[in-house]
Amino acid sequence: MIQHYRFGHPIHTGAVLDKPTMDITPVKDFPGWDISPSNGSLSKTLSESMRVFGLGETVRGMNKRGWIYISNNTDDPNHDEDKRSLYASQNFILLASPEEEEVEGIFIDDPGTVRFDIGYTELNRLIICSESGNADIYRFTADSADEIVRQFRAITGQSYIPPKWAFGFGQSRWGYKSEEDIRAVFTRYQDASVPLDSIYLDIDYMERYKDFTVNTESFPHFSDFVEEMRKSHVHLVPIIDAGVKMEEGYETYEEGCEKDYFVKKENGERLVAAVWPGRVHFPDFFKPEVQNWFGHKYQFLLEQGIDGFWNDMNEPAIFYTEDRLKEVFEEIEKYKNENLDIQSYFAFTNLVSTLGNNPADYRRFYHEHEGQTIRHDKVHNLFGFYMTKAAGEALRKMEPNKRILLFSRSSYIGMHRYGGVWTGDNKSWWSHLLLSLQQMPALNMCGFLYSGSDIGGFGADCTEDLMARWLSLAILTPLYRNHACAGTRLQELYQFQNLESFRKIIELRYALIPYIYSEFMKAAVKNEMYFRPLSFIWSKDSRAYEVEDQVAVGESIMLAPVVEQNHNGRAVYLPESMKMIRFKAWNDYTEEILPAGTHYVECRLFETILFLRKGHVLPLIKPAKTTAELDYASLKFLCYDADPKDYTLYNDDGFTRNLPFTF
Ligand code: MIG
Numbered sequence: 001m002i003q004h005y006r007f008g009h010p011i012h013t014g015a016v017l018d019k020p021t022m023d024i025t026p027v028k029d030f031p032g033w034d035i036s037p038s039n040g041s042l043s044k045t046l047s048e049s050m051r052v053f054g055l056g057e058t059v060r061g062m063n064k065r066g067w068i069y070i071s072n073n074t075d076d077p078n079h080d081e082d083k084r085s086l087y088a089s090q091n092f093i094l095l096a097s098p099e100e101e102e103v104e105g106i107f108i109d110d111p112g113t114v115r116f117d118i119g120y121t122e123l124n125r126l127i128i129c130s131e132s133g134n135a136d137i138y139r140f141t142a143d144s145a146d147e148i149v150r151q152f153r154a155i156t157g158q159s160y161i162p163p164k165w166a167f168g169f170g171q172s173r174w175g176y177k178s179e180e181d182i183r184a185v186f187t188r189y190q191d192a193s194v195p196l197d198s199i200y201l202d203i204d205y206m207e208r209y210k211d212f213t214v215n216t217e218s219f220p221h222f223s224d225f226v227e228e229m230r231k232s233h234v235h236l237v238p239i240i241d242a243g244v245k246m247e248e249g250y251e252t253y254e255e256g257c258e259k260d261y262f263v264k265k266e267n268g269e270r271l272v273a274a275v276w277p278g279r280v281h282f283p284d285f286f287k288p289e290v291q292n293w294f295g296h297k298y299q300f301l302l303e304q305g306i307d308g309f310w311n312d313m314n315e316p317a318i319f320y321t322e323d324r325l326k327e328v329f330e331e332i333e334k335y336k337n338e339n340l341d342i343q344s345y346f347a348f349t350n351l352v353s354t355l356g357n358n359p360a361d362y363r364r365f366y367h368e369h370e371g372q373t374i375r376h377d378k379v380h381n382l383f384g385f386y387m388t389k390a391a392g393e394a395l396r397k398m399e400p401n402k403r404i405l406l407f408s409r410s411s412y413i414g415m416h417r418y419g420g421v422w423t424g425d426n427k428s429w430w431s432h433l434l435l436s437l438q439q440m441p442a443l444n445m446c447g448f449l450y451s452g453s454d455i456g457g458f459g460a461d462c463t464e465d466l467m468a469r470w471l472s473l474a475i476l477t478p479l480y481r482n483h484a485c486a487g488t489r490l491q492e493l494y495q496f497q498n499l500e501s502f503r504k505i506i507e508l509r510y511a512l513i514p515y516i517y518s519e520f521m522k523a524a525v526k527n528e529m530y531f532r533p534l535s536f537i538w539s540k541d542s543r544a545y546e547v548e549d550q551v552a553v554g555e556s557i558m559l560a561p562v563v564e565q566n567h568n569g570r571a572v573y574l575p576e577s578m579k580m581i582r583f584k585a586w587n588d589y590t591e592e593i594l595p596a597g598t599h600y601v602e603c604r605l606f607e608t609i610l611f612l613r614k615g616h617v618l619p620l621i622k623p624a625k626t627t628a629e630l631d632y633a634s635l636k637f638l639c640y641d642a643d644p645k646d647y648t649l650y651n652d653d654g655f656t657r658n659l660p661f662t663f
Contacts, residue, residue, distance in 0.1 A: 001025070001140070001141050001142070001151075002022055002023065002024045002025065002138060002139070002140055002151055002154075002155060003024070003025050003026075003027040003030060003138070003139045003141075004024045004025065004026050004027065004136065004137070004138055004139075005026075005027055005028075005029070005030060005035065005042075005136075005137045005139070006026075006135070006136055006137070007037050007040050007110075007130055007133055007134055007135045007136075007137065008037070008040070008132070008133045008134035008135070009134050010109065010110060010134040010135050010136045011111065011134070011369060011370075011372070011374065011378075011379060012370060013109055013111050013379075013382055013385075013412070013414060014385075014389070014414050015107075015109050015156055015412065015413045015414035016109060016136070016138070016155050016156055016414075017155060017156065017157050020154055020155035021154045021155075022151055022154040022155060024138065024155060027139075030042065030137075030139045032044060033139075037133070038133070039129070039133065040129055040130035040131065040132065040133035040134075040135065041127060041128060041129040041130070042106075042127075042128050042137065043125060043126060043127040043128065044125070044126050045124055045125055045126075046065070046095075046119065046124050046125065046126055047097060047099070047100075047124075048124070049097040049098060049099045049100075049542070049545075050065075050095055050096070050097045050100075051063045051065065051095070051096055051097060051535065051545055052064045052065050052093055052094070052095055052118050052126065053093065053094045053095075053096065053145075053441070053442065053445060053533060054090070054092050054093040054094050054105075054442055054445050054446065055069055055090055055091070055092070055093060055116060055442055055446075056088055056089075056090025056092070056411075056439070056442050056443045056445075056446040056448060057086055057087065057088045057090065057411075057421065057423050057424075057439055057442070057443055057448075058086060058439075058442065059079055059080065059081055059082075059083050059086070059435065060081060060435075060438075061438050061548045062438045062441055062442065062533050062548055063545070063548070064093070064116070064118050065118050065119045066118065066119050066120070067084075067118060067119075067120055068084055068115060068116065068117045068118070068120035068121075069084055069085075069115070069116040069118070070084040070085045070113060070114070070115050070116075071085065071089035071090075071091055071113060071114040071115075071116075071381055072084075072085040072089070072113050072380065072381070073085070073086075073087055073088060073089055073315040073380060073381050073383070073384060073410045073412075074086065074087065074315055074357060075087065075313065075315050075317035075356075075357060075409075075424075076357075077424070077425035077458075077459055078427075079424070079425075079426055079427070079432065079435065086423075086424065087315055087384070087409050087410045087411070087423075087424045088384075088410060088411040088412070088421065089111070089114070089381035089411075089412050089413075090411065090412070090413055090442075090443070090446035090448070091107060091108040091109070091110070091114055091116075091413065092105065092106070092107045092152060092413060092445065092446045093105065093106050093116065094145055094148055094149075094445060095126075096145050096535065096536075096539065096545075097545075098535070098539065098540055098541065098542040098544075098545055099542075101143055102141055102142075102143065103141070103142055103143065103144060103145050103147070103148050103539075104139065104140065104141050104148070105138075105139070105140035105141075105148040105149075105151070105152055106128065106137065106138070106139055106140075107137070107138040107140075107152060107156075107413065108128060108130060108135050108136075108137055109135060109136040109137070109138070109413070110130045110132065110134060110135035110136070111378070111379040111380065111381045111382040111412060112130065112131055112132045112134070112377065112378045112379065112380065112381070113130075113131040113132075113377075113380075114128065114129065114130050114131065114135070115127075115128070115129045115131070116128055117129070132378055138152075138155065140152060144536075144539065145532075145535075145536040145539065146528060146529070146532075146536060149445055149527065149528060149529055150526075150527045150528065152445075152446075152447070153447055153527035154527060156413055156414060156416070156417075156447055157414070157416070157417040157447070158417065158524060158525070158527060159416050159417070159447050159448070159449040159450070159523070159524045159527075160392070160406070160416060160417060160418055160419050160420055160449070160450055160524075161403060161450075161520075161521070161524050162308075162403060162405045162406070162407075162420065162450050162478075163307065163308075163402075163403040163404070163405055163654055163655045164513075164517060164627055164628075164652075164654030164655065165197045165198065165233070165235055165405075165626070165627050165628065165654065165655075166197075166198070166308065166405045166450070166478070166479070167197075167478060167480065167513055167516050167517055167520070167627060168195065168196070168197025168198065168480070168510070168513070168626060168627040169194075169195055169196050169197060169198075169480050169481075169482075169506050169509060169510075170196075170197060170198035170199070170200060170237070170479075170480060170481035170482070171185055171189065171196060171198070171199050171200070171481070171482050171492055172199070172200030172202065172237075172454075172481055172482060172483035172484075173200075173202070173482075173483065173484050173486075173490075173491075173492070174202040174203070174204075174483075174484070174485055174486040175202070175204070175486040175487075176199075176200075176201070176202065176204065176205075177204045177218055178218035178219065179218065179219050179220070179221075179225050182199055182201070182225075182229075182236070183225075185199055185492060186199060186229060186232070186234060188492065188494045189492075189493075189494070190232070190625075192493070192494055192499050192503060193503060193625070194493060194494075194499070194502065194503045194506050195506050195507060195509070195510045195623060195624065195625050195626060196234060196506075196625070196626065197233065197234065197235060197626050197627050197628075198234060198235045198236070198237050198308065198405075198481075199229070199234060199235075199236055199237070200236075200237045200238075200239070200310070200481065200483065201236055201237065201238040201239060202239050203239055203241065203276055203312075204218070205218070205219060205238055205239075208245065208247070208277060208278075209241065209245060209275075209276040209277035209278075210244075210245045210247065210250055210252070210253075210277060211240055211241060211244060211245075211252060211297065212240075212251075212252055212297045212298070212300045212301065213250075214304075222304050223303075223304035223305055226304055226305035226306060227305055230305060232625075232626070233625070233626035233627075233628040233629065234626065235306075235307060235308055235405070236306060236308075237306075237308040237309065237310060237405060238301055238306060238309060238310075239309070239310050239311075239312050240298070240309055240310070240311050240312070240391070241275065241276060241277070241311075241312050241313045241314075242275075242282060242283075242311070242312070242313045242314040242316045242317075242383070242384075242387055243273060243275040243276075243277060243280030243281070243282055243313065243316065244256055244262070244277075244280055244281050244282070244283060245277035245278065245279070245280055246272070246278075246279045246280060246281060247277075252297060253281070255293075256281060256283060256293075257270070257281075259289075259293070261283055261284060261287070261289070261290045261293060261294075262281035262282060262283060262284060263281070263282045263283075263284045263365040263366065263367065263376070264284075264365060264366060265323075265364055265365050265366070266364075266366065271321065271323075271364060271365040272321060272322040272323075273316075273318045273319075273320070273321045273322075273361070274318070274319045274320050274321070274322075275313055275316075275317060275318065275319055276313070279322070282316055282365075282383075283387075284367055284368060285383060285386035285387050285389075285390055286367035286368060286369040286374075286379070286382070286386060287367075287368050287369075290390070291386060291389060291390035291393065291394075292390070292393075292394065294387070294390045294391070294394075295390040295391050295392075295393055295394025295395065295397075296394045296397075296398065298391055298394060298395060298398070299394075299398055302395075302398055302399065302404075307399075307402065307404050307405065308404060308405030308406070309391065309404070309405065309406050310406075310407050310408070310409075310422070311384070311387055311388050311391060311406070311407070311408040311409065311410075311419070312408075312409050313409070314383060314384035314387045314388070314408060314409060314410040315357070315380075315383065315384060315409075315410045316383055316384075316410075317356075317357060318356060318357055318358070318361055318362075319355070319356050320355040320356065320358075320361075321358075321361045321364065323361070323364060324355060324358055324360060324361055325355065328351045328352060328355065331351050332348070332351060332352075335348050359377070362376050362377045362380055363375060363376065363377045364376070367379060381412045382412050383410065384408050384409065384410025384411055384412065384415070385408075385410070385411055385412040385414055385415040387408070387410075388406065388408040388411070388415050388418050388419045389414075389415065389418045391406055391418070391419070392406055392417070392418030392419055393418070396657070400657065401656060401657060402655050402656070402657065403655050403656070403657050406418065406419035406420070407419050407420035407421055407422055407450060407451075407479065408420075408421055409421070409422065409424050411448065413446055413447065415448075416446065416447030416448045416449070417447075419450070420448060420449070420450025420451050420478070420479060421443065421448050421450075421451050422451065422452055422453065422454065422479055422481070422483075423436065423439055423443075423451070423452070423453040423454070424454075424458075425454070425458045425459055425485065426453055426454055426457055426458050426459070427457045427458065427459040427460040428456060428457030428458075428459065428460040428461055428462035428463070428466055428484075428488070428491075429457060429460065430466065430563060430564060430565050432453070432457055433457075433466065433469060433470055433473060433563050434548075434549055434563040435453075436452075436453035436470075436473070436474070437473055437549065437551060437559075437561065437563070438548060438549075439451075439453070440477065440531040440551065441529060441531040441532055441533050441536075441551055443531075444523070444529040444530055444531045444532070445529060449478065449520060449523055449524055449529075449530050450478045450479060450520075451477075451478060451479055452474065452477045452478060452479025452480060452481060453474070453477075454481065454482075454483040454484070455467075455470045455471060455474055455480065455481060455482045455483070456470050456482050456483075456484060456491045457470070457484070458483055458484055458485050458488075459485050459488065460488060461488055461489035462484065462488070462489060462491040464496040464497060464498065465565060465566075465605055466565070467482075467491060467493070467496065467502070468498075468501070468502070468505065468605050468606050469561065469562055469563070469605070471502070471505045471506070471509075472505055472561060472562075472606075472607075472608040473559070473561035473562075473563065475505070475508060475509055475512065475559075475608055475610075476512060476515075476516055476553045476554075476557065476559065478516065478520055478530070480509060493506070498606065501605075501606040502606075504584070504585040504586070504606065505606065505608065506623075507585065507586050507623040508583050508585065508586045508608055508623075509623075510586075510621070510623035510624060510627070510630065511586035511587075511620045511621055511622070511623050512620065513621065513627055513630060514619045514620075514621050514630075514632070514635060514649060514651065515554065515556070515557070515618055515619050515620075516554075517650065517651065518554075518619070518647075518648065518649050518650040518651070519553065519554030519555065519556075521650045521661060521663075522554070522555075522648070522650065522663050523554075525661040525662075525663060526663060530553065530554060531551050531552070531553055532551065532552045532553075533547070533551065533552075534547045534550060534551070534552060534558070534573075534575060535547075536552070537552055537575075538575040538576070541575045543573060543575070544573070544575050547573050549561075549563055549570075550572065550573065552613075555613075555616060556612055556613055556616035556617060556618050556647075557610050557611065557612060557613070557616075557618065558574075558578060558610075558611040558613065559610065559611070560572040560573075560601070560609065560611065561603075561609075562603050568602055568603065568604050568605075569600060569601050569602035569603050569604075570600070570601060570603065571598055571599070571600055571601075572598070572599050572600075572601045572611070573597075573598050574594055574595070574596050574597060574598075574599065574611070575596060576596045576613070576614060577593060577594065577595050577596050577614050578593075578594055578611040578612060578613055578614060578640070579591055579592070579593050579594075579611070579612040579614075579638075579640035580592045580593075580594050580601065580609060580610075580611055580612075581609065581610045581611075581612055581618070581638060582603070582607055582608075582609050583607065583608045583609070583610070584606075584607055586620065586622075586623055587622075591638070593640070594611075612638060612639075612640045613640065614640050614641050614642075615640070615641050615642050615646070616639075616640060616642055616646075616647075617637050617638070617639050617642050617643070617644055617646055617647035618637065618638045618639075619635055619636070619637050619644075619647060619649055620635070620636055620637070620638060621634055621635050621636075622634035627654070628654070632651060635649075648663055650663070
């Protein structure tokens with residue numbers, strides 16, 4: 001059942017479909033909740049056994065109890081335990097307990113700041129607060145978590161489906177500068193016979209960081225180069241940033257100015273911010289004509305053979321604005337001849353250190369939205385969504401018959417219809433290895449099925465053992481991309497000693513593609529999750545609710561990866577008997593049936609263990625250099641008290657849109 005309650009006068013975000021496929025009933029209260037429209041809050045006492053799941057891409061565990069999360073999209077490369085906001089606002093939570101029959105979901109559709117105080121102020125109280133007091137609130141009730149998720153997707157829409165090659169291994173690094181750099185990556189992987197489907201182009205492929213340009217000095221024959229890679233079935237995936245460089249003669253800039261497509265301040269002047277290109281304007285993605293314009297700009301790259309993109313810096317990230325910079329210099333001037341006491345010393349240093357992503361700057365500009373002029377901060381969390389919607393809709397028009405890879409850093413619910421997400425600038429930390437696993441079910445719950453973290457970690461130096469464990473933990477994660485920050489230790493697999501062993505992990509990934517693709521498609525089409533917390537399946541098992549480092553993936557598999565350094569194994573909880581499959585390589589594995597309960601399971605570096613559920617099947621295929629070259633005639637099936645016929649395998653040409661999917 002879906003109920004709707006409204007606070008104030010919320011704006012229409014597009015998160016909820018115009019034509020939902022389930023009924024929504026307007027109500028005057030939610031049973032069991034205290035609602036206070038005057039301060040935009042709703043709250044509820046949580047029983048001890050109640051768990052709170054969801055919120056997509058946030059810090060901490062799958063059970064969100066015991067912290068306060070604030071939806072306020074922020075470019076913050078330090079995903080520490082005390083952070084309240086990251087890049088995305090996915091305001092959907094689910095409440096479940098082994099002691100209760102009813103499961104409940106709450107979605108707050110409010111693109112401004114929303115606080116989820118989940119046992120922070122009061123240990124056993126959940127307080128959700130819309131700062132502006134304008135929000136559409138949906139309450140879902142059902143007898144299972146899976147049903148709540150289906151209801152949620154029935155009103156917010158089906159998840160984005162990427163092309164099949166997007167499930168292959170991708171190599172990325174901020175710092176590849178030229179055709180030669182990219183070719184070297186390709187060659188080294190080829191020489192090592194490591195499968196690879198994509199190489200990513202970070203901001204250096206552009207001419208002075210200008211969107212929809214290619215640096216012709218470092219990529220003199222871009223389309224030929226794209227074609228050269230494509231002959232080996234390797235796709236190049238360029239980045240697109242939200243800010244448009246201010247530069248005379250630059251078409252996108254000049255056109256945007258002429259047509260009045262950039263965001264403006266109260267005085268009517270265009271906002272001048274600074275990001276990688278230097279001074280930029282932000283397109284007003286809230287206007288349909290701007291979405292259409294910006295989206296069609298991707299054509300420049302499509303024409304050169306590109307068929308995948310990642311949208312970055314779209315919170316939007318601001319290094320500084322010209323206005324703020326001016327204010328700061330004026331303030332500094334005042335301190336010049338003063339004797340700085342401790343207070344003024346802190347105030348002084350603070351001036352410069354808070355230039356980036358400053359809240360004052362997000363209050364400086366406006367959007368035109370459905371006939372209204374709205375100050376940015378009130379709709380801040382929609383910016384990345386609308387940029388990606390712009391791209392997604394235009395790509396559908398420009399390539400009506402071909403799926404294009406698209407994922408974004410910033411997001412809001414609704415964006416899951418247009419693209420996937422990656423989890424931003426994590427670090428090469430063991431704690432982030434675990435975090436990356438915990439974020440997946442939360443993202444899936446909110447509709448973001450195509451997702452993944454930067455494998456090996458983005459910031460900081462990656463060690464060989466961390467890379468091995470990460471590749472193995474993410475073995476079934478849809479986006480399977482090794483990415484790192486400029487200046488960190490090189491972490492392409494061939495930079496490490498045991499390249500052979502890395503090859504075996506990547507080959508196992510490719511052996512699992514038929515399962516990954518089938519299960520992803522089922523989840524997308526049936527409005528379900530691909531990654532699930534164990535408690536969503538074993539909902540009466542109170543132990544299952546405590547498991548924070550194991551997940552179910554698709555219908556057949558449970559993962560229990562090693563997430564600690566220098567461990568050669570770990571304790572694994574099995575809610576029921578499962579078959580443990582220990583892979584040393586895709587074609588070198590052992591199978592062992594384990595009873596329900598807790599087991600210490602050895603798992604050495606470079607081994608991957610999959611737990612096959614009873615009554616289920618796991619298809620395996622002979623790996624190939626790319627997903628395009630997989631030979632489905634080589635399929636075989638591992639079973640635990642099941643028959644290969646019990647498994648619905650899905651396959652298609654890997655790129656056609658609008659297939660008549662049915663399961
Ligand atoms: O301020 O384009 O999250 O993946 O490599 C950094 C450079 C900008 C942030 C992205 C990261 C990307 C980087 N970008």
